[in-house]
Amino acid sequence: MTEPIVTFKDVHKSFGDVDVLKGIDLEIKPAEKVAVIGPSGSGKTTIIRMLMTLEQPTSGDIFVGDQNLWKMEKNGEFVAANEKHLREVRGDIGMVFQHFNLFPHMTILENCMTAPIHVKKEAKKVARQRSIEMLEKVGLGDKLDNYPSQLSGGQKQRVAMARALVMRPKVMLFDEVTSALDPELVGEVLEVIRDIAKEGEMAMILVTHEMDFALDVADKVLFLDEGVIAEQGSASEVIEHSKNERLQSFLHRFRS
Amino acid sequence: MENWSWDVFLDAFPIVLQGLGITIGLTLTCYLFALIFGFVWIFLRRVPFKPLNWIVTWIMEFIRSTPPLVQLFFIYYAWPMVPGIGMTLSPFTSAVLGLGIHFSTYIGEVYRSGIDGVDKGQWEAARALNYPTGKKWTKIILPQAIPPTIPMLGNYLIIMFKEVPLASTIGVVGILHMANSYGSQYWTYLEPLTIVAILFLVLSYPSAILINKLERKMNRRFDKKEALKSSEGAIT
Numbered sequence: 001m002t003e004p005i006v007t008f009k010d011v012h013k014s015f016g017d018v019d020v021l022k023g024i025d026l027e028i029k030p031a032e033k034v035a036v037i038g039p040s041g042s043g044k045t046t047i048i049r050m051l052m053t054l055e056q057p058t059s060g061d062i063f064v065g066d067q068n069l070w071k072m073e074k075n076g077e078f079v080a081a082n083e084k085h086l087r088e089v090r091g092d093i094g095m096v097f098q099h100f101n102l103f104p105h106m107t108i109l110e111n112c113m114t115a116p117i118h119v120k121k122e123a124k125k126v127a128r129q130r131s132i133e134m135l136e137k138v139g140l141g142d143k144l145d146n147y148p149s150q151l152s153g154g155q156k157q158r159v160a161m162a163r164a165l166v167m168r169p170k171v172m173l174f175d176e177v178t179s180a181l182d183p184e185l186v187g188e189v190l191e192v193i194r195d196i197a198k199e200g201e202m203a204m205i206l207v208t209h210e211m212d213f214a215l216d217v218a219d220k221v222l223f224l225d226e227g228v229i230a231e232q233g234s235a236s237e238v239i240e241h242s243k244n245e246r247l248q249s250f251l252h253r254f255r256s
Numbered sequence: 257m258e259n260w261s262w263d264v265f266l267d268a269f270p271i272v273l274q275g276l277g278i279t280i281g282l283t284l285t286c287y288l289f290a291l292i293f294g295f296v297w298i299f300l301r302r303v304p305f306k307p308l309n310w311i312v313t314w315i316m317e318f319i320r321s322t323p324p325l326v327q328l329f330f331i332y333y334a335w336p337m338v339p340g341i342g343m344t345l346s347p348f349t350s351a352v353l354g355l356g357i358h359f360s361t362y363i364g365e366v367y368r369s370g371i372d373g374v375d376k377g378q379w380e381a382a383r384a385l386n387y388p389t390g391k392k393w394t395k396i397i398l399p400q401a402i403p404p405t406i407p408m409l410g411n412y413l414i415i416m417f418k419e420v421p422l423a424s425t426i427g428v429v430g431i432l433h434m435a436n437s438y439g440s441q442y443w444t445y446l447e448p449l450t451i452v453a454i455l456f457l458v459l460s461y462p463s464a465i466l467i468n469k470l471e472r473k474m475n476r477r478f479d480k481k482e483a484l485k486s487s488e489g490a491i492t
Contacts (some may be wrong), residue, residue, distance in 0.1 A: 054384075119387055
């Protein structure tokens with residue numbers, strides 16, 4: 001029995017009066033690929049944003065490995081984590097954003113190199129070499145010295161993936177990474193994610209609206225509805241054979 | 257123009273010019289001080305401790321709402337009489353402190369507008385890549401926040417240059433001071449003060465052009481579209 005790399009225990013999140021997540025329990029094993037689907041406003045993105053420490057849960061616990069992400073032990077008691085603790089625990093997590101969030105003042109090679117150098121204290125030469133390899137892998141080996149503004153949306157998103165991958169996360173989060181792309185550019189991005197998924201050892205959580213893609217890549221699919229996980233199982237169980245009516249109508253709207 | 261004498265003009269010119277080094281030196285020193293101190297304000301306002309933030313905001317407001325001349329007089333004449341912490345400062349040092357602190361509050365606002373112009377996604381990306389706080393500022397946020405504010409920072413340099421003659425009131429021997437003493441000595445103010453005006457024009461105008469050039473250069477180095485977008489955001 002392998003220990004989970006990510007665990008959610010009764011996690012709630014509200015924004016003001018709005019309860020977005022009403023008790024999420026979740027375990028993700030190392031190397032597991034999980035797709036999170038559901039109507040907009042169901043809290044899909046909030047789940048991964050809490051894991052990336054971009055939002056703080058209102059209650060409940062999130063563990064990365066056996067470490068509590070948002071709480072730390074102090075004099076035998078658990079208190080709210082400080083920045084140092086958050087930095088230690090989230091080091092194994094990487095994220096790709098819907099709107100890329102590339103650094104506009106750096107070339108794409110610098111975009112990839114900067115974190116290994118300044119966060120992981122890698123030698124510049126090593127970071128450069130690894131970044132070039134990663135950018136070649138996502139098919140952008142000929143654009144190293146270009147600035148993000150000179151790239152298409154699909155290319156930007158591939159840079160963003162290389163930038164996250166070069167940090168060697170154990171868990172990679174994808175936040176609707178194709179939603180901001182022109183339809184003809186979606187394919188090239190999904191292709192790269194597929195390749196990454198095949199390599200195996202990294203766990204992935206994909207918030208997505210691409211049902212066929214989820215079916216293809218994910219080991220497990222979560223259907224999130226009104227702040228709870230309404231359905232979960234293997235991709236074919238959830239997407240093709242579920243009896244859940246709300247899930248059926250959600251899928252129907254998507255495929256029509 | 258029967259009062260105008262080219263002889264007086266030529267006589268006064270080298271004398272007034274003697275003050276130019278002081279005027280320029282004081283401008284640059286004040287400016288450097290304001291650029292650095294502007295960051296201090298920003299830092300104090302971002303310390304996660306609300307009462308401190310309020311106090312700092314209030315102090316900045318106070319400094320901005322008081323005339324720089326009053327501040328200069330206070331530092332030069334009143335400060336030495338403050339029990340305990342008071343001390344006598346040279347005119348130059350008083351001017352650097354007075355004008356520097358006064359303008360640092362404006363410079364701080366300029367920095368803030370630049371920082372606010374940085375997209376929220378950039379902060380999130382820095383967090384997702386696990387940047388420590390210091391590096392996040394020096395490598396990600398400030399390199400994007402500062403270039404769009406360079407035209408505004410440049411304008412403040414020119415504004416400060418034009419405010420520096422205030423220091424002559426506490427005895428800093430810049431060009432205005434030289435012109436005034438020439439005037440009182442020979443009872444002729446027209447020529448020396450005209451020289452002062454010409455010197456200011458000759459220095460301000462090329463500086464404005466230079467700053468314009470610098471702005472374009474920074475934009476080229478930076479991502480053009482992004483820079484334009486955020487500088488618009490920063491100015492409005």
